Amino acid sequence: MSNLSADVLGAWARQATFEATSKGLDDDTTPVWQMDLKSYTLGQQSEALRRDREQLERVAARLRAVTTTWQPGGAQTLKSQHSSPEDDLRLALEQINGAQTKTLFNRDTTAQAELSGFVADVQAVLAPLSRIDTGAGGLPLASTVISWTGDIQTVWHAAVTTRQIALHRANVRIALARRMLAVRLLDTIATSAATIIIRLVTPGAQLLVFPALWQFTRDVLTELRDRQSAPV
Amino acid sequence: MYACKSGSGQRRSSARACEQRGERRLVVILYLFPKMTQFNTTPDPVMDEFRALVLPSTQLSDVVTHKGLTASTLGDSLKEFIQQLTATLGHAADDLSSLEVRTFTTTSLEGVTYDYTLKSLTGELKLRSLTRIAFDGDMQVVVPEGELLDEPAWEAHVAMVHEAQVNRAEFLGAMAEVSARLIQLFK
Numbered sequence: 001m002s003n004l005s006a007d008v009l010g011a012w013a014r015q016a017t018f019e020a021t022s023k024g025l026d027d028d029t030t031p032v033w034q035m036d037l038k039s040y041t042l043g044q045q046s047e048a049l050r051r052d053r054e055q056l057e058r059v060a061a062r063l064r065a066v067t068t069t070w071q072p073g074g075a076q077t078l079k080s081q082h083s084s085p086e087d088d089l090r091l092a093l094e095q096i097n098g099a100q101t102k103t104l105f106n107r108d109t110t111a112q113a114e115l116s117g118f119v120a121d122v123q124a125v126l127a128p129l130s131r132i133d134t135g136a137g138g139l140p141l142a143s144t145v146i147s148w149t150g151d152i153q154t155v156w157h158a159a160v161t162t163r164q165i166a167l168h169r170a171n172v173r174i175a176l177a178r179r180m181l182a183v184r185l186l187d188t189i190a191t192s193a194a195t196i197i198i199r200l201v202t203p204g205a206q207l208l209v210f211p212a213l214w215q216f217t218r219d220v221l222t223e224l225r226d227r228q229s230a231p232v
Numbered sequence: 233m234y235a236c237k238s239g240s241g242q243r244r245s246s247a248r249a250c251e252q253r254g255e256r257r258l259v260v261i262l263y264l265f266p267k268m269t270q271f272n273t274t275p276d277p278v279m280d281e282f283r284a285l286v287l288p289s290t291q292l293s294d295v296v297t298h299k300g301l302t303a304s305t306l307g308d309s310l311k312e313f314i315q316q317l318t319a320t321l322g323h324a325a326d327d328l329s330s331l332e333v334r335t336f337t338t339t340s341l342e343g344v345t346y347d348y349t350l351k352s353l354t355g356e357l358k359l360r361s362l363t364r365i366a367f368d369g370d371m372q373v374v375v376p377e378g379e380l381l382d383e384p385a386w387e388a389h390v391a392m393v394h395e396a397q398v399n400r401a402e403f404l405g406a407m408a409e410v411s412a413r414l415i416q417l418f419k
Contacts, residue, residue, distance in 0.1 A: 116309045153336070158337045
């Protein structure tokens with residue numbers, strides 16, 4: 001998984017590592033979200049989800065601002081050290097639409113490989129059946145299986161307490177929200193591609209822009225996170 | 233390439249020049265909506281190689297063969313994703329008449345498995361409650377006969393019914409939207 005893919009998808013994984021339930025629901029196509037929770041860990045997960053949602057909304061807004069206003073034939077200056085993600089994206093779009101392919105190729109091959117990986121990760125997480133496990137201190141509390149149509153089956157440990165029920169419920173909510181976040185990110189990129197391609201004359205442009213849009217997403221998230229962690 | 237008419241009949245070579253003059257612009261677009269099957273094999277080897285990494289490999293057989301590139305492309309990943317998405321949406325559409333939530337308890341989660349034929353959890357577990365919500369909102373709730381459903385079990389069940397309702401509404405809508413957008417890009 002690329003870093004961005006892992007950041008967005010969180011604890012979704014293909015292989016079960018939770019010892020107590022590793023013999024159950026034994027199908028290697030079932031994506032599994034496992035969390036061993038204490039209350040404070042749940043708080044951290046919720047806060048991380050809130051932050052990631054907010055940051056991806058900002059990415060989407062900045063992407064909209066570029067893709068709805070960009071027109072071919074703008075400035076074609078080379079990337080400078082202090083260019084913004086918006087400048088880099090506009091340059092990439094000019095290069096896709098024009099003849100400066102060598103620079104584009106060098107810049108976007110990593111992005112296209114990462115994006116391919118992200119698409120594959122999202123595809124894996126959107127399997128017909130998903131499983132969400134919650135444990136506390138190594139002891140399994142509950143396991144929920146959810147289908148595409150939203151049918152839910154949950155098996156709880158017979159001695160589960162009200163507080164533990166709340167933990168698993170919150171874990172299910174976070175896991176499903178993480179899955180939705182990944183889908184929204186892919187949708188944002190696809191929407192942006194659809195907006196921009198009508199102005200491009202290059203054959204295959206609708207896919208050629210994808211790596212550039214992914215790179216923009218990464219650049220903006222890096223910028224937002226650097227700002228967040230900068231000393232006051 | 234742009235061409236526009238001015239009063240003197242002079243041609244302009246850029247859209248910006250035409251706009252500045254406020255002249256009527258006749259825009260000639262070489263490829264209005266590029267078709268995946270007709271990409272232009274320009275004499276740009278770098279662009280060819282970039283395309284080979286991105287566009288679906290089925291459209292690039294010549295380039296891939298010539299360049300010896302065999303790895304799956306971004307286009308391949310997206311096509312496969314769209315195929316899975318549309319197939320699963322199709323199956324889901326057959327199963328939207330009701331939403332079902334089942335709550336089980338067990339003394340050991342190790343003994344629990346999922347039967348893909350029965351589409352149910354099985355093993356050393358006890359079904360404590362079942363709720364089925366029809367498309368029109370009618371709800372049926374089943375609890376075991378002859379025994380009291382303790383409060384934690386009922387609370388657990390109600391919690392999952394709520395999560396199921398919220399998730400279905402959001403999830404299926406989002407899947408349909410992203411599927412439609414991706415399919416449109418490949419048209």
